Amino acid sequence: MMNDLIDPDVLKARGGVARAMWHTMHGNPEGETPEARKAAWMNEREDAMKLAARVLRRLEREGFTVTKTES
Numbered sequence: 001m002m003n004d005l006i007d008p009d010v011l012k013a014r015g016g017v018a019r020a021m022w023h024t025m026h027g028n029p030e031g032e033t034p035e036a037r038k039a040a041w042m043n044e045r046e047d048a049m050k051l052a053a054r055v056l057r058r059l060e061r062e063g064f065t066v067t068k069t070e071s
Helices: 008-026 034-061
Strands: none
Touching: none
C-alpha cells in the first residue's frame, strides 16, 4: 500500500534538488566556475520545482487535497 505513494516523479524531483545542493556546497567535479555552478543549480532547482508542481497537480486529480504552507 505504501509503495503506491512512491511516485517516480517525486523521487526524481528529490534527486534533482539533492544533486543541486551537493554541487552548490562541494563544487562541481568538472571544475566549473562559481557562476556556472550557480546557473546549473538554478536550472536544476527550476526543473525540480516544475516536477513538484506536476506531482501536486496529479495528486489533486486523484482526489487529494493539496494546501500550501509557509515555511
